[in-house]
Amino acid sequence: MNGREPSVTAHNRFLRLDVEIGKARYRVGETLEAHLTLRNEREETVTLVFPTSQIFDFSIEGIDNEFFYLWSSDKMFLQTVMRRELKCGESIRQTLEWTPSRPGTYALKGYTTTFHVHGETLQLKTGPLIFKVTM
Secondary structure: OOOOOOOEEEEEEEEEEEEEOOEEEEEEOOOOOEEEEEEOOOOOOEEEEEOOOOOOEEEEEEEEOOOOEEEHHHHHHHOOOEEEEEOOOOOOEEEEEOOOOOOEEEEEEEEOOOEEOOEEEOOOOOEEEEEEOOO
């Protein structure tokens, strides 16, 4: 994250989830790319166990509460347990896309799917990242 793009962060005692988008204003039909990064902030290696091949997701809500989009809603994921080992400072990064079809003010929330680490079940969720879509 370089501090110029709109971004939000969520933490727990093991990991940090960063979500950033390229800018705060888009046009209808212009693709928004949400970059999600999960980083190990511990001194030791952590092993993350995911129940499927999906690691990240994001939702977009209209500020008027009349619109909702969930990135994973039209995707399929392998139904297999995935283990990801992250050494200190290492991260998993994925870019997810959405193309708005109408103008408005929206709130994007990024999150991980539920996973296990050190015997605990965890999920990281960010607060809202507000952006606008114009004609």
